[in-house]
Amino acid sequence: MGVVVALDEEKRRASGVAALVELCAGDMREVNRLILDRVGSDVALIPEVANHLISSGGKRLRPMLTLAAARMCGYGGEGHVRLAAGVEFMHTATLLHDDVVDGSELRRGRLAARMLWGNSASVLVGDFLLGQAFKMMVEVGSLEALGILSDAAAVIAEGEVRQLASAKNMATTEDEYLYVVHAKTASLFAAAAEVGPVLAARDRGERAAFRSYGANLGTAFQLVDDVLDYDGDAADLGKEIGDDFREGKITLPVVLSYRRGSDEDRAFWRRVMEQNDRRDGDLDHAIALLRRHNALADTIARARHFGAVARDALAPFPDSEHKAALLSVVDFCIERAH
Amino acid sequence: MGVVVALDEEKRRASGVAALVELCAGDMREVNRLILDRVGSDVALIPEVANHLISSGGKRLRPMLTLAAARMCGYGGEGHVRLAAGVEFMHTATLLHDDVVDGSELRRGRLAARMLWGNSASVLVGDFLLGQAFKMMVEVGSLEALGILSDAAAVIAEGEVRQLASAKNMATTEDEYLYVVHAKTASLFAAAAEVGPVLAARDRGERAAFRSYGANLGTAFQLVDDVLDYDGDAADLGKEIGDDFREGKITLPVVLSYRRGSDEDRAFWRRVMEQNDRRDGDLDHAIALLRRHNALADTIARARHFGAVARDALAPFPDSEHKAALLSVVDFCIERAH
Numbered sequence: 001m002g003v004v005v006a007l008d009e010e011k012r013r014a015s016g017v018a019a020l021v022e023l024c025a026g027d028m029r030e031v032n033r034l035i036l037d038r039v040g041s042d043v044a045l046i047p048e049v050a051n052h053l054i055s056s057g058g059k060r061l062r063p064m065l066t067l068a069a070a071r072m073c074g075y076g077g078e079g080h081v082r083l084a085a086g087v088e089f090m091h092t093a094t095l096l097h098d099d100v101v102d103g104s105e106l107r108r109g110r111l112a113a114r115m116l117w118g119n120s121a122s123v124l125v126g127d128f129l130l131g132q133a134f135k136m137m138v139e140v141g142s143l144e145a146l147g148i149l150s151d152a153a154a155v156i157a158e159g160e161v162r163q164l165a166s167a168k169n170m171a172t173t174e175d176e177y178l179y180v181v182h183a184k185t186a187s188l189f190a191a192a193a194e195v196g197p198v199l200a201a202r203d204r205g206e207r208a209a210f211r212s213y214g215a216n217l218g219t220a221f222q223l224v225d226d227v228l229d230y231d232g233d234a235a236d237l238g239k240e241i242g243d244d245f246r247e248g249k250i251t252l253p254v255v256l257s258y259r260r261g262s263d264e265d266r267a268f269w270r271r272v273m274e275q276n277d278r279r280d281g282d283l284d285h286a287i288a289l290l291r292r293h294n295a296l297a298d299t300i301a302r303a304r305h306f307g308a309v310a311r312d313a314l315a316p317f318p319d320s321e322h323k324a325a326l327l328s329v330v331d332f333c334i335e336r337a338h
Numbered sequence: 339m340g341v342v343v344a345l346d347e348e349k350r351r352a353s354g355v356a357a358l359v360e361l362c363a364g365d366m367r368e369v370n371r372l373i374l375d376r377v378g379s380d381v382a383l384i385p386e387v388a389n390h391l392i393s394s395g396g397k398r399l400r401p402m403l404t405l406a407a408a409r410m411c412g413y414g415g416e417g418h419v420r421l422a423a424g425v426e427f428m429h430t431a432t433l434l435h436d437d438v439v440d441g442s443e444l445r446r447g448r449l450a451a452r453m454l455w456g457n458s459a460s461v462l463v464g465d466f467l468l469g470q471a472f473k474m475m476v477e478v479g480s481l482e483a484l485g486i487l488s489d490a491a492a493v494i495a496e497g498e499v500r501q502l503a504s505a506k507n508m509a510t511t512e513d514e515y516l517y518v519v520h521a522k523t524a525s526l527f528a529a530a531a532e533v534g535p536v537l538a539a540r541d542r543g544e545r546a547a548f549r550s551y552g553a554n555l556g557t558a559f560q561l562v563d564d565v566l567d568y569d570g571d572a573a574d575l576g577k578e579i580g581d582d583f584r585e586g587k588i589t590l591p592v593v594l595s596y597r598r599g600s601d602e603d604r605a606f607w608r609r610v611m612e613q614n615d616r617r618d619g620d621l622d623h624a625i626a627l628l629r630r631h632n633a634l635a636d637t638i639a640r641a642r643h644f645g646a647v648a649r650d651a652l653a654p655f656p657d658s659e660h661k662a663a664l665l666s667v668v669d670f671c672i673e674r675a676h
Contacts, residue, residue: 175550212511
């Protein structure tokens with residue numbers, strides 16, 4: 001009986017993003033073709049490095065947001081394909097640069113590009129992808145869409161610099177962490193969704209609605225990601241347990257556990273996070289503290305809040321397949337934590 | 339039996355803010371003395387207009403935040419009294435100016451100052467109070483506290499101008515509305531709380547914690563206020579039902595009901611809010627729509643989220659009377675909606 005429930009559960013989860021995948025399948029074929037095309041270069045190192053990451057099986061959620069938002073708003077042209085590919089390139093470039101900055105060894109369960117080709121290649125191929133992203137976006141000819149996406153690129157970079165410049169600090173408040181989430185994750189989700197109605201020349205209110213949907217979905221997505229990093233049951237979803245911990249990343253579950261803990265608990269978090277002194281058994285202890293302080297469950301509760309805001313953002317639009325698919329993605333992002 | 343429950347309920351609610359009132363009683367006497375002193379002027383119109391509002395029985399929650407935060411952080415001086423009085427003057431000035439901008443006829447159940455002395459007097463007495471507020475804050479001699487409070491003053495004013503410049507728009511998203519709440523309400527709560535640890539020379543992390551507490555408490559407070567404006571059961575708490583509605587204010591319950599409603603519902607909201615065409619029976623219809631779309635209950639759910647963030651912001655501080663009182667205020671702000 002447990003197995004039956006588990007299978008049903010699995011199916012329900014899959015259906016959360018399956019509807020979007022199915023609706024975008026045709027457009028995504030074009031996006032993927034464009035990605036393969038634009039990653040090509042006479043400099044063989046570029047496609048090698050880029051394809052290592054591109055072929056490693058990300059969900060491509062962000063470009064699908066652009067595609068679905070444009071179609072939902074009645075866009076009949078082809079510009080959304082280039083914008084979607086640009087969004088995915090922007091995301092890939094960020095990952096390449098992030099891994100260098102964080103000194104990460106793994107990405108999506110494989111060796112990070114920097115471990116195979118070095119930091120310099122990762123930085124420069126990231127720059128190449130950003131350049132290609134802007135080229136494709138310029139080709140679409142929408143100054144408004146270009147403005148939204150270049151704003152996002154600036155916000156992402158500014159957020160990274162801010163994080164780098166501020167010493168690692170366990171006293172980080174939830175608000176301060178959410179500010180980082182907004183810069184690093186939510187801003188690209190927001191831009192990816194907003195350019196859909198922009199291409200379709202929809203009014204200010206509809207653009208704001210998609211922007212709000214994307215930003216809140218992105219925030220919920222990141223918070224659940226933070227939980228999955230400590231949640232053993234979710235290991236089968238392709239995420240390594242303890243990556244954030246090993247990199248000393250202060251995420252919301254850690255912020256909550258630190259704030260709610262005893263002096264002894266806080267000394268532990270400061271040692272492993274601020275002083276980067278991590279020993280055998282520390283990850284297990286960290287997980288035990290997160291559970292004791294209800295930090296994982298409450299991070300999901302916070303994610304639910306943002307998910308609810310994302311849903312209300314799209315509420316005014318008439319029912320459609322695309323709207324239903326975009327709403328299911330909200331559930332998918334949150335339910336994958338169970 | 340029902341009566342017994344109601345009384346218990348009343349007592350519990352009162353205790354939510356009673357602990358803070360009691361802890362701050364001594365300091366608040368000084369604050370009130372200072373307020374009476376600084377509102378004095380040879381120009382008789384100034385104390386007349388100012389006292390009309392000052393004596394009308396606001397909760398003085400904001401100055402109590404400053405007092406309690408300073409004491410909780412071990413501050414032993416007297417500067418917090420002047421800052422608290424300054425915070426209350428800033429708040430009073432905002433109310434005077436708001437009533438002019440909104441054309442409000444009532445404030446706290448009495449005629450607005452502008453109805454008795456005219457718009458010009460309200461504007462100028464507001465300016466006088468702002469000036470006095472800054473004078474008192476300067477006297478304290480903390481450039482940091484002064485910076486925090488003057489930032490808040492600028493954010494409040496910028497938020498008002500933004501609201502004035504943007505046409506009234508039912509397509510406002512929840513995010514956009516929360517931005518307004520942050521500027522108009524949360525920023526002063528945040529500053530009022532943050533200057534406490536600043537006076538006590540506490541570190542950056544503790545200042546950020548109080549700032550986060552204040553901002554999230556202020557947001558929760560405003561969202562519940564928005565609900566009370568449509569919630570008949572709460573009329574005994576000194577708030578008139580339907581004030582926001584009569585002034586065509588777009589608040590979160592209205593945003594949610596509009597987004598979740600039918601085309602017909604949306605036409606109603608646009609007529610009463612955007613076109614300011616309000617007829618007999620419209621308020622009852624509005625309340626029915628808010629209930630039908632669960633907009634009041636979900637606004638309170640959103641407020642609970644911010645309340646939870648406010649509580650976690652103060653979680654790291656050792657237990658104390660002041661901490662307990664500040665946490666009770668969070669509950670009070672949310673529970674008064676029931």
